[in-house]
Amino acid sequence: MSAAVVPGTGRMTYREAVREALRQALRSDPHVFLMGEDVGAYGGCFAVSKGLLAEFGEERVRDTPLSESAFVGAGIGAALGGVKPIVEIMTGNFSLLALDQIVNNAATLCHMSGGQCPVPVVIRLATGAGRQLAAQHSHSFEGWYAHVPGVRIVVPATIDDARGMLGAALACPDPVLIFEPISLYNLEGELTAQADACDLDHAAVRRAGSDVTLIAHGASLYRALEAAGTLAERNVSAEVIDLRTLRPLDDATILASVRRTHRALIVDEGWRSGGIAAEIAMRIVEQGFYELDAPIGRVCTAEVPMPYPRHLEEAALPSATRIVAAVMSQLGR
């Protein structure tokens, strides 16, 4: 990775990458504005929007009351009205207070109006566990939302995607929900020129391999990559796919990989029952059953509301250790 190919490239945190994306969006279009709880004076619950209020003012960086349904719905209405809202919901759990607006309006209006009312709203939500925030701040609902036709669900896992997906979402005429994993905000990495070429439609192969395909998104990408490193020491070559987008799912990239490796294991921070991992597994079965040399595996979060203490939280979440064990089992070793 080369440094400073385009302005703003170089080493930075995931948080800074999102902030740079917001700054660029606010600079490039006067109709773009950010709104949500504590995005302004407080600087964002996770300090993502720190400094933006001072730079852009209260009309562009709007602190809202604790009214998720009203401000998410207002974002949808503003998008209908021809401007470019970026709505921040503090956590995925809180988005449930706005579920009516997201599912009954954002996702349906375009179809229900016969194509008259596309809803180009961008909604950013912090997602996932790993910070000991317990059962009302830690859940991963991106797979749940991916059940709903009419919305696009993306999960940036890398610095480039954290920087690039927002712009792509703003350019998209559909409602886009961007799930930012809470545990990745402090991740450091190189921002490259690739960030500018970001799309919302494709999965990415983050590590090439030939024995098994590990399919992950968000924070689980790093668990999968760590597991792939451990597996390599045991002479198992794991390919790692970063889904990037859960709706639409990039079947082509997943199936192309499975046709090479003949084994698939899905890592998902959501719960297993009825989750996105089941959907991915079924698509592999539908489109690549005869390519498989072993049953498809899943490593998901334990079926509990997320507990607070560190050791229980770690036990609940997918881990490299569990991924390695599952792969070795698939290989019959």
Place this chain on the structure above:
Amino acid sequence: MTESLPAGLDRPGALERLQAMLRIRQFEERCAELYQAGKIRGFLHLCNGEEAIAAGVMRALTAQDAVVSTYREHGHALARGVPMDALMAELYGKASGTCRGRGGSMHIFDVARRFYGGNAIVGGGLPLAVGLALAEKVRGGSGLAACLFGEGAIAEGEFHESLNLAALWRLPALFLCENNLYAMGTALARSESQTDLTAKAAVYRLPAVSVDGMDVLAVEAATRTAVARVREGGGPCFLEFRTYRLRAHSMFDAQLYRDQAEVEAWRERGPIITFTTRCKRAGLITEEDYQQQLAAADAEVDGAVRSAEAAPWEAVEDLERFVYAEGSP
């Protein structure tokens, strides 16, 4: 009810208002028949008795304003200028309908007339209206967003969240509550600790006025006053139109929750009969005028039915169109 008419009301003005209400009444009477005949399915909510609100409100708005409505919106749509042919075709579920048949009675959209539904989640339209008003402010436009909803919506959190946000940000929004006294079958006093709706709205520090919703002239005058205030940058206003639904809630309603005597008492106060009587007494219109208007409305409805009957169904191959915007990646 006010017996006297405003000095400025002339014969053409009286005929226009009467025509606006009769178009809605006759359209919906036909809808009820078509429902019985199986031509219209799903839920069908008629606004019989509430026509003065649609007719009065829409006269006070301009083309630049956005309108958000509820599942009882045929009257609002017609008064806003949505063509009757497209509206009837939508109720039939035909391809020539406002939404190519995908919405039906509860979801009429016509973006060319800035008519944004047709929201069938009670209270769900209020945040959308706040957003449309916010868009006007961001774009520096001079339009406003008018949101119609029933008194049932006042029990929803979205009502309170939306009024607070609109007032806090001084947005150009007009909150128009059609209080027909029953949320489906639940009387106001059986669901609200405070039945004075203007008192509920006023806590958000916006002007809140109660209006006789059976009087088209009162509705129009109150709306014009509120619109002027909103356009001057005074922030949102709330109007309560006191009205009554003379027909059932939907086509599946045995009306066990109210006395027939109550319905008949309100029927005497019906917006069309009272307005017609007043205008006749003032010498503005004659019985012949009324009959001509009625016949004209019926003829328009006949045409809309013929057009809907003849219209094609949306192709099944197009089932999945419009889930995402056409041309989206």
